[in-house]
Amino acid sequence: MRKILGFIIAIGLLEIAIFILVGKGIGVFNTLLLIILTSIIGITVAKKQGLQSVQNIQNSLSVGEPPGHAMIDTFLIFIGGILLVLPGFLTDLLGFLLVIPFTRKWFKPAIYLWLRKRMRNGQVFIIRR
Template sequence: MPLLTFVLYLVVEVAALVWLASTVGILWTVVTVLGLSVLGVIAMRSQGRRVLGELRAANGRRVRGPADAAASAGAVTDGALVAIGSVLLLIPGLVSSVLGLLLMIPLTRAVLRPVVARVAARRVETLVASGRLVTTRSRFRSGHVVIDGDVVAEPTDPRPQSTPRVIEGTVIDTTPEADGR
Protein backbone atom coordinates (compact mmCIF):
# COMPACT_ATOMS: atom_id res chain seq x y z
CA MET A 1 0.00 0.00 0.00
CA PRO A 2 2.76 2.56 0.76
CA LEU A 3 4.39 1.79 -2.59
CA LEU A 4 1.10 2.36 -4.41
CA THR A 5 0.63 5.67 -2.57
CA PHE A 6 4.13 6.79 -3.51
CA VAL A 7 3.63 5.88 -7.18
CA LEU A 8 0.30 7.74 -7.19
CA TYR A 9 2.03 10.77 -5.65
CA LEU A 10 4.72 10.70 -8.35
CA VAL A 11 2.14 10.43 -11.14
CA VAL A 12 0.12 13.36 -9.77
CA GLU A 13 3.20 15.57 -9.28
CA VAL A 14 4.67 14.82 -12.71
CA ALA A 15 1.28 15.37 -14.37
CA ALA A 16 0.90 18.74 -12.60
CA LEU A 17 4.41 19.83 -13.64
CA VAL A 18 3.87 18.73 -17.26
CA TRP A 19 0.52 20.50 -17.39
CA LEU A 20 1.95 23.72 -15.94
CA ALA A 21 5.00 23.62 -18.23
CA SER A 22 2.83 23.08 -21.29
CA THR A 23 0.51 25.89 -20.22
CA VAL A 24 2.93 28.66 -19.19
CA GLY A 25 6.35 27.38 -20.29
CA ILE A 26 9.31 25.76 -18.57
CA LEU A 27 10.86 28.98 -17.30
CA TRP A 28 7.65 30.12 -15.59
CA THR A 29 7.16 26.63 -14.17
CA VAL A 30 10.60 26.80 -12.53
CA VAL A 31 9.85 30.31 -11.25
CA THR A 32 6.50 29.10 -9.89
CA VAL A 33 8.05 26.13 -8.08
CA LEU A 34 10.81 28.29 -6.58
CA GLY A 35 8.28 30.99 -5.63
CA LEU A 36 6.09 28.40 -3.91
CA SER A 37 9.12 27.17 -1.97
CA VAL A 38 10.02 30.67 -0.77
CA LEU A 39 6.40 31.46 0.06
CA GLY A 40 6.17 28.15 1.92
CA VAL A 41 9.19 28.92 4.10
CA ILE A 42 7.76 32.34 4.97
CA ALA A 43 4.35 30.83 5.76
CA MET A 44 5.89 28.07 7.89
CA ARG A 45 7.78 30.60 9.99
CA SER A 46 4.88 32.99 10.55
CA GLN A 47 2.14 30.41 11.09
CA GLY A 48 4.43 28.20 13.16
CA ARG A 49 5.09 31.07 15.55
CA ARG A 50 1.41 31.99 15.65
CA VAL A 51 0.26 28.45 16.39
CA LEU A 52 3.02 27.96 18.95
CA GLY A 53 1.84 31.12 20.74
CA GLU A 54 -1.75 29.83 20.69
CA LEU A 55 -0.60 26.49 22.13
CA ARG A 56 1.32 28.24 24.90
CA ALA A 57 -1.70 30.39 25.72
CA ALA A 58 -3.96 27.32 25.74
CA ASN A 59 -1.50 25.50 28.01
CA GLY A 60 -1.42 28.38 30.49
CA ARG A 61 -5.18 28.85 30.46
CA ARG A 62 -7.36 26.97 32.90
CA VAL A 63 -10.30 25.24 31.27
CA ARG A 64 -13.33 26.70 32.97
CA GLY A 65 -16.02 26.04 30.45
CA PRO A 66 -16.88 24.85 26.96
CA ALA A 67 -15.48 28.02 25.36
CA ASP A 68 -12.05 27.50 26.94
CA ALA A 69 -12.06 23.82 26.00
CA ALA A 70 -12.97 24.69 22.41
CA ALA A 71 -10.19 27.29 22.22
CA SER A 72 -7.66 24.77 23.54
CA ALA A 73 -8.86 22.08 21.14
CA GLY A 74 -8.72 24.60 18.29
CA ALA A 75 -5.12 25.45 19.14
CA VAL A 76 -4.15 21.78 19.14
CA THR A 77 -5.97 21.16 15.85
CA ASP A 78 -4.34 24.22 14.27
CA GLY A 79 -0.97 22.93 15.44
CA ALA A 80 -1.60 19.57 13.80
CA LEU A 81 -2.76 21.19 10.54
CA VAL A 82 0.26 23.52 10.42
CA ALA A 83 2.53 20.52 11.06
CA ILE A 84 0.90 18.60 8.19
CA GLY A 85 1.16 21.68 5.98
CA SER A 86 4.85 22.05 6.85
CA VAL A 87 5.53 18.45 5.91
CA LEU A 88 3.69 18.95 2.63
CA LEU A 89 5.77 22.06 1.94
CA LEU A 90 8.98 20.13 2.58
CA ILE A 91 7.99 17.38 0.14
CA PRO A 92 9.18 18.39 -3.33
CA GLY A 93 6.41 18.95 -5.83
CA LEU A 94 3.87 21.42 -7.09
CA VAL A 95 0.70 19.80 -5.75
CA SER A 96 2.13 19.10 -2.29
CA SER A 97 3.38 22.70 -2.05
CA VAL A 98 -0.03 24.10 -2.98
CA LEU A 99 -1.75 21.83 -0.45
CA GLY A 100 0.80 22.79 2.21
CA LEU A 101 0.25 26.50 1.54
CA LEU A 102 -3.50 26.01 1.78
CA LEU A 103 -3.04 24.50 5.24
CA MET A 104 -1.02 27.55 6.28
CA ILE A 105 -3.99 29.86 5.66
CA PRO A 106 -5.98 30.41 8.89
CA LEU A 107 -9.32 30.44 7.04
CA THR A 108 -8.61 27.03 5.51
CA ARG A 109 -7.65 25.66 8.91
CA ALA A 110 -10.86 27.03 10.43
CA VAL A 111 -12.87 25.19 7.79
CA LEU A 112 -10.94 21.94 8.32
CA ARG A 113 -10.90 22.12 12.14
CA PRO A 114 -14.27 20.35 12.71
CA VAL A 115 -13.41 17.67 10.16
CA VAL A 116 -10.08 16.94 11.82
CA ALA A 117 -11.73 16.85 15.26
CA ARG A 118 -14.32 14.33 14.05
CA VAL A 119 -11.72 12.13 12.38
CA ALA A 120 -9.53 12.18 15.51
CA ALA A 121 -12.50 11.36 17.75
CA ARG A 122 -13.45 8.41 15.57
CA ARG A 123 -9.87 7.19 15.51
CA VAL A 124 -9.56 7.32 19.31
CA GLU A 125 -12.95 5.63 19.63
CA THR A 126 -11.81 2.82 17.34
CA LEU A 127 -8.53 2.39 19.22
CA VAL A 128 -10.28 2.25 22.59
CA ALA A 129 -12.89 -0.23 21.32
CA SER A 130 -10.24 -2.50 19.83
CA GLY A 131 -8.10 -2.38 22.98
CA ARG A 132 -5.06 -1.04 21.13
CA LEU A 133 -5.08 2.24 23.04
CA VAL A 134 -3.15 1.78 26.27
CA THR A 135 -4.91 3.30 29.23
CA THR A 136 -3.57 3.91 32.71
CA ARG A 137 -5.47 1.01 34.20
CA SER A 138 -4.19 -1.55 31.71
CA ARG A 139 -0.60 -0.39 32.15
CA PHE A 140 -0.61 -1.17 35.89
CA ARG A 141 -2.19 -4.62 35.89
CA SER A 142 1.06 -6.37 36.76
CA GLY A 143 0.81 -6.04 40.52
CA HIS A 144 0.96 -2.28 40.90
CA VAL A 145 -1.68 -0.62 43.02
CA VAL A 146 -3.25 2.55 41.69
CA ILE A 147 -5.29 4.63 44.10
CA ASP A 148 -7.49 7.28 42.57
CA GLY A 149 -7.83 10.41 44.63
CA ASP A 150 -8.07 14.16 44.63
CA VAL A 151 -5.61 16.64 46.04
CA VAL A 152 -7.40 19.11 48.28
CA ALA A 153 -5.55 22.14 49.54
CA GLU A 154 -5.87 22.84 53.22
CA PRO A 155 -7.56 26.12 53.98
CA THR A 156 -4.94 28.65 54.88
CA ASP A 157 -5.47 31.01 57.77
CA PRO A 158 -3.57 34.27 57.24
CA ARG A 159 -3.42 34.89 61.00
CA PRO A 160 -0.46 33.32 62.80
CA GLN A 161 -1.28 30.76 65.44
CA SER A 162 -1.02 32.23 68.91
CA THR A 163 -0.08 28.99 70.64
CA PRO A 164 2.10 26.27 69.16
CA ARG A 165 0.58 22.85 68.60
CA VAL A 166 1.52 20.24 71.18
CA ILE A 167 1.46 16.58 70.30
CA GLU A 168 1.30 14.30 73.32
CA GLY A 169 2.83 10.87 73.24
CA THR A 170 5.59 8.58 74.48
CA VAL A 171 9.06 8.39 72.96
CA ILE A 172 10.43 4.89 72.61
CA ASP A 173 14.17 4.77 72.12
CA THR A 174 15.20 1.80 69.97
CA THR A 175 18.84 2.72 69.46
CA PRO A 176 21.44 0.26 70.83
CA GLU A 177 23.15 1.42 73.99
CA ALA A 178 26.83 2.19 74.20
CA ASP A 179 27.53 -0.90 76.38
CA GLY A 180 27.32 -3.24 73.35
CA ARG A 181 23.77 -4.63 73.47
Template sequence: MRFLLLLFIIMPIAEISLLLQVGDLIGGWNTIGLIVITAFVGAYLVRQEGLSTLQAAQAKMAQNQVPGNEMLEGLLLMIAGVLLVTPGFITDIVGFTFALPFSRKFIAARAAKHLTVHTVGGAQQRTYQHYTGDTRTSGQDADGETIEGEYVDKSANDDSPRLK
Protein backbone atom coordinates in the same frame (compact mmCIF):
# COMPACT_ATOMS: atom_id res chain seq x y z
CA MET B 1 -3.08 0.90 3.95
CA ARG B 2 -4.16 0.55 0.32
CA PHE B 3 -5.04 4.23 0.27
CA LEU B 4 -1.49 5.21 1.23
CA LEU B 5 -0.03 2.85 -1.35
CA LEU B 6 -2.24 4.33 -4.06
CA LEU B 7 -1.38 7.83 -2.85
CA PHE B 8 2.36 7.15 -3.11
CA ILE B 9 1.93 5.73 -6.60
CA ILE B 10 -0.59 8.18 -8.06
CA MET B 11 0.66 11.46 -6.54
CA PRO B 12 4.12 11.48 -8.15
CA ILE B 13 2.63 10.56 -11.53
CA ALA B 14 0.04 13.35 -11.24
CA GLU B 15 2.68 15.85 -10.06
CA ILE B 16 5.07 15.03 -12.92
CA SER B 17 2.26 15.20 -15.45
CA LEU B 18 1.12 18.60 -14.18
CA LEU B 19 4.70 19.91 -14.03
CA LEU B 20 5.25 18.90 -17.66
CA GLN B 21 2.02 20.56 -18.77
CA VAL B 22 2.81 23.78 -16.92
CA GLY B 23 6.34 23.64 -18.29
CA ASP B 24 4.96 23.45 -21.82
CA LEU B 25 2.71 26.47 -21.15
CA ILE B 26 5.09 28.86 -19.37
CA GLY B 27 8.50 27.31 -19.98
CA GLY B 28 10.80 25.09 -17.95
CA TRP B 29 12.73 27.81 -16.10
CA ASN B 30 9.55 29.68 -15.23
CA THR B 31 8.06 26.48 -13.84
CA ILE B 32 11.15 25.87 -11.71
CA GLY B 33 11.06 29.49 -10.53
CA LEU B 34 7.38 29.17 -9.61
CA ILE B 35 8.11 26.03 -7.60
CA VAL B 36 10.96 27.74 -5.73
CA ILE B 37 8.84 30.83 -5.02
CA THR B 38 5.93 28.75 -3.65
CA ALA B 39 8.38 26.86 -1.42
CA PHE B 40 9.76 30.11 0.07
CA VAL B 41 6.35 31.76 0.43
CA GLY B 42 4.94 28.58 1.95
CA ALA B 43 7.81 28.23 4.42
CA TYR B 44 7.36 31.86 5.49
CA LEU B 45 3.59 31.43 5.88
CA VAL B 46 3.95 28.21 7.88
CA ARG B 47 6.50 29.89 10.17
CA GLN B 48 4.25 32.90 10.83
CA GLU B 49 1.14 30.80 11.37
CA GLY B 50 3.06 28.37 13.55
CA LEU B 51 4.19 31.18 15.83
CA SER B 52 0.67 32.55 16.16
CA THR B 53 -0.71 29.07 16.86
CA LEU B 54 1.99 28.50 19.49
CA GLN B 55 1.10 31.81 21.18
CA ALA B 56 -2.59 30.87 21.19
CA ALA B 57 -1.76 27.47 22.73
CA GLN B 58 0.40 29.10 25.40
CA ALA B 59 -2.39 31.55 26.22
CA LYS B 60 -4.86 28.68 26.65
CA MET B 61 -2.43 26.76 28.84
CA ALA B 62 -1.89 29.88 30.98
CA GLN B 63 -5.66 29.86 31.58
CA ASN B 64 -5.53 26.14 32.53
CA GLN B 65 -7.34 25.12 29.36
CA VAL B 66 -6.45 22.28 27.03
CA PRO B 67 -5.20 23.67 23.68
CA GLY B 68 -6.83 20.90 21.65
CA ASN B 69 -7.62 22.85 18.50
CA GLU B 70 -4.23 24.53 18.59
CA MET B 71 -2.52 21.13 18.71
CA LEU B 72 -4.53 19.99 15.69
CA GLU B 73 -3.69 23.20 13.88
CA GLY B 74 -0.01 22.66 14.70
CA LEU B 75 -0.20 19.18 13.18
CA LEU B 76 -1.82 20.61 10.05
CA LEU B 77 0.90 23.26 9.86
CA MET B 78 3.59 20.59 10.10
CA ILE B 79 1.99 18.66 7.25
CA ALA B 80 1.63 21.92 5.29
CA GLY B 81 5.33 22.66 5.73
CA VAL B 82 6.32 19.28 4.32
CA LEU B 83 3.90 19.59 1.41
CA LEU B 84 4.97 23.14 0.54
CA VAL B 85 8.67 22.33 0.28
CA THR B 86 7.90 19.24 -1.81
CA PRO B 87 8.17 20.19 -5.49
CA GLY B 88 4.83 20.13 -7.25
CA PHE B 89 1.65 22.08 -7.69
CA ILE B 90 -0.82 19.59 -6.20
CA THR B 91 1.16 19.34 -2.97
CA ASP B 92 1.39 23.16 -2.92
CA ILE B 93 -2.39 23.50 -3.20
CA VAL B 94 -2.98 21.07 -0.33
CA GLY B 95 -0.15 22.66 1.67
CA PHE B 96 -1.54 26.18 1.28
CA THR B 97 -4.99 24.86 2.22
CA PHE B 98 -3.53 23.55 5.49
CA ALA B 99 -1.43 26.71 6.06
CA LEU B 100 -4.02 29.43 5.49
CA PRO B 101 -5.75 30.36 8.77
CA PHE B 102 -9.40 30.20 7.69
CA SER B 103 -9.18 26.79 6.00
CA ARG B 104 -6.87 25.35 8.68
CA LYS B 105 -9.25 26.34 11.49
CA PHE B 106 -12.17 24.82 9.61
CA ILE B 107 -10.30 21.55 8.99
CA ALA B 108 -9.09 21.38 12.60
CA ALA B 109 -12.59 21.99 13.94
CA ARG B 110 -14.02 19.25 11.69
CA ALA B 111 -11.28 16.82 12.73
CA ALA B 112 -11.79 17.61 16.43
CA LYS B 113 -15.41 16.49 16.21
CA HIS B 114 -14.26 12.99 15.27
CA LEU B 115 -11.26 12.72 17.60
CA THR B 116 -11.32 10.19 20.42
CA VAL B 117 -8.37 9.73 22.75
CA HIS B 118 -7.86 6.35 24.40
CA THR B 119 -5.50 6.08 27.35
CA VAL B 120 -4.86 3.11 29.60
CA GLY B 121 -3.89 3.59 33.24
CA GLY B 122 -3.07 0.77 35.68
CA ALA B 123 -3.80 -2.92 35.25
CA GLN B 124 -7.56 -2.58 35.70
CA GLN B 125 -8.06 1.09 34.91
CA ARG B 126 -9.10 2.23 31.43
CA THR B 127 -9.91 5.77 30.49
CA TYR B 128 -11.71 6.86 27.36
CA GLN B 129 -11.85 10.52 26.49
CA HIS B 130 -13.84 12.05 23.68
CA TYR B 131 -12.68 15.47 22.56
CA THR B 132 -15.46 17.45 20.96
CA GLY B 133 -13.59 20.62 20.05
CA ASP B 134 -15.40 23.93 20.37
CA THR B 135 -18.96 22.60 20.20
CA ARG B 136 -21.16 23.69 23.09
CA THR B 137 -23.75 21.74 24.99
CA SER B 138 -25.37 22.48 28.33
CA GLY B 139 -23.19 21.97 31.37
CA GLN B 140 -19.87 22.58 29.62
CA ASP B 141 -17.03 24.78 30.76
CA ALA B 142 -16.79 28.31 29.39
CA ASP B 143 -14.12 27.26 26.87
CA GLY B 144 -16.50 24.81 25.16
CA GLU B 145 -14.26 21.76 25.41
CA THR B 146 -15.71 18.55 26.80
CA ILE B 147 -13.70 15.59 27.97
CA GLU B 148 -15.67 12.54 28.99
CA GLY B 149 -14.08 9.67 30.83
CA GLU B 150 -14.11 7.01 33.48
CA TYR B 151 -12.09 6.94 36.66
CA VAL B 152 -11.20 4.57 39.47
CA ASP B 153 -12.46 5.45 42.96
CA LYS B 154 -9.48 4.68 45.19
CA SER B 155 -11.08 6.11 48.32
CA ALA B 156 -13.37 3.07 48.70
CA ASN B 157 -12.86 0.83 51.74
CA ASP B 158 -12.38 -2.42 49.81
CA ASP B 159 -9.26 -3.17 47.79
CA SER B 160 -10.90 -3.79 44.41
CA PRO B 161 -11.06 -0.76 42.12
CA ARG B 162 -14.48 0.18 40.83
CA LEU B 163 -15.19 2.03 37.64
CA LYS B 164 -17.55 4.97 38.05
Protein backbone atom coordinates in the same frame (compact mmCIF):
# COMPACT_ATOMS: atom_id res chain seq x y z
CA MET C 1 -1.13 0.61 4.04
CA ARG C 2 -1.74 -0.29 0.41
CA LYS C 3 -4.27 2.52 0.10
CA ILE C 4 -1.74 5.04 1.37
CA LEU C 5 0.96 3.76 -0.98
CA GLY C 6 -1.46 3.85 -3.91
CA PHE C 7 -2.48 7.39 -2.99
CA ILE C 8 1.14 8.55 -2.80
CA ILE C 9 1.94 6.98 -6.18
CA ALA C 10 -1.16 8.56 -7.74
CA ILE C 11 -0.27 12.00 -6.38
CA GLY C 12 3.29 11.62 -7.65
CA LEU C 13 2.11 10.71 -11.15
CA LEU C 14 -0.38 13.57 -11.15
CA GLU C 15 2.33 16.00 -10.04
CA ILE C 16 4.57 14.84 -12.89
CA ALA C 17 1.74 15.34 -15.39
CA ILE C 18 1.11 18.85 -14.05
CA PHE C 19 4.85 19.65 -14.23
CA ILE C 20 4.85 18.62 -17.89
CA LEU C 21 1.75 20.68 -18.71
CA VAL C 22 2.96 23.77 -16.88
CA GLY C 23 6.45 23.36 -18.36
CA LYS C 24 4.98 23.28 -21.86
CA GLY C 25 2.86 26.32 -21.09
CA ILE C 26 5.35 28.66 -19.43
CA GLY C 27 8.69 26.97 -20.04
CA VAL C 28 10.94 24.79 -17.91
CA PHE C 29 12.89 27.64 -16.30
CA ASN C 30 9.74 29.56 -15.34
CA THR C 31 8.20 26.36 -13.97
CA LEU C 32 11.23 25.77 -11.75
CA LEU C 33 11.14 29.40 -10.58
CA LEU C 34 7.45 29.06 -9.77
CA ILE C 35 8.08 25.91 -7.74
CA ILE C 36 10.88 27.60 -5.79
CA LEU C 37 8.83 30.77 -5.27
CA THR C 38 5.79 28.92 -3.94
CA SER C 39 8.02 26.95 -1.57
CA ILE C 40 9.67 30.11 -0.21
CA ILE C 41 6.34 31.89 0.26
CA GLY C 42 4.81 28.78 1.81
CA ILE C 43 7.65 28.25 4.26
CA THR C 44 7.46 31.90 5.33
CA VAL C 45 3.70 31.72 5.91
CA ALA C 46 3.99 28.34 7.68
CA LYS C 47 6.68 29.67 10.01
CA LYS C 48 4.62 32.74 10.92
CA GLN C 49 1.43 30.73 11.46
CA GLY C 50 3.30 28.01 13.37
CA LEU C 51 4.80 30.51 15.81
CA GLN C 52 1.37 32.08 16.32
CA SER C 53 -0.13 28.65 16.95
CA VAL C 54 2.53 27.75 19.53
CA GLN C 55 1.86 31.07 21.25
CA ASN C 56 -1.86 30.21 21.32
CA ILE C 57 -1.02 26.88 23.00
CA GLN C 58 1.07 28.68 25.63
CA ASN C 59 -1.70 31.23 26.23
CA SER C 60 -4.29 28.47 26.68
CA LEU C 61 -2.07 26.62 29.13
CA SER C 62 -1.27 29.77 31.10
CA VAL C 63 -4.96 30.40 31.82
CA GLY C 64 -5.63 26.74 32.62
CA GLU C 65 -7.58 25.88 29.47
CA PRO C 66 -6.97 22.75 27.41
CA PRO C 67 -5.09 23.70 24.23
CA GLY C 68 -7.05 21.31 21.99
CA HIS C 69 -7.92 23.72 19.17
CA ALA C 70 -4.46 25.26 19.15
CA MET C 71 -2.84 21.82 19.03
CA ILE C 72 -4.98 20.82 16.04
CA ASP C 73 -3.97 24.09 14.34
CA THR C 74 -0.30 23.37 15.06
CA PHE C 75 -0.61 19.86 13.66
CA LEU C 76 -2.30 21.10 10.46
CA ILE C 77 0.30 23.86 10.03
CA PHE C 78 3.09 21.30 10.48
CA ILE C 79 1.60 19.01 7.81
CA GLY C 80 1.02 22.04 5.56
CA GLY C 81 4.63 23.11 6.00
CA ILE C 82 5.87 19.67 4.99
CA LEU C 83 3.66 19.73 1.90
CA LEU C 84 4.93 23.19 0.96
CA VAL C 85 8.54 22.02 1.06
CA LEU C 86 7.79 19.13 -1.30
CA PRO C 87 8.07 20.13 -4.96
CA GLY C 88 4.75 20.11 -6.76
CA PHE C 89 1.72 22.21 -7.45
CA LEU C 90 -0.86 19.92 -5.81
CA THR C 91 1.18 19.56 -2.65
CA ASP C 92 1.70 23.34 -2.58
CA LEU C 93 -2.04 23.93 -2.97
CA LEU C 94 -2.91 21.54 -0.16
CA GLY C 95 -0.08 22.94 1.97
CA PHE C 96 -1.36 26.50 1.54
CA LEU C 97 -4.89 25.37 2.41
CA LEU C 98 -3.61 23.83 5.65
CA VAL C 99 -1.46 26.82 6.60
CA ILE C 100 -3.90 29.68 5.96
CA PRO C 101 -6.28 30.12 8.94
CA PHE C 102 -9.36 30.82 6.81
CA THR C 103 -9.08 27.54 4.90
CA ARG C 104 -7.53 25.46 7.69
CA LYS C 105 -10.90 25.31 9.42
CA TRP C 106 -12.23 23.15 6.57
CA PHE C 107 -9.93 20.32 7.66
CA LYS C 108 -10.56 20.49 11.42
CA PRO C 109 -13.80 18.44 11.45
CA ALA C 110 -12.01 15.54 9.74
CA ILE C 111 -9.19 15.66 12.31
CA TYR C 112 -11.66 15.75 15.22
CA LEU C 113 -13.57 12.82 13.73
CA TRP C 114 -10.34 10.85 13.25
CA LEU C 115 -9.28 11.54 16.86
CA ARG C 116 -12.68 10.60 18.28
CA LYS C 117 -12.61 7.32 16.34
CA ARG C 118 -9.13 6.54 17.67
CA MET C 119 -10.23 7.39 21.22
CA ARG C 120 -13.26 5.08 20.97
CA ASN C 121 -11.02 2.25 19.73
CA GLY C 122 -8.58 2.79 22.60
CA GLN C 123 -5.77 3.93 20.31
CA VAL C 124 -5.46 7.40 21.84
CA PHE C 125 -5.04 7.96 25.56
CA ILE C 126 -5.49 11.19 27.45
CA ILE C 127 -3.53 11.40 30.68
CA ARG C 128 -4.82 13.93 33.20
CA ARG C 129 -2.91 14.93 36.29
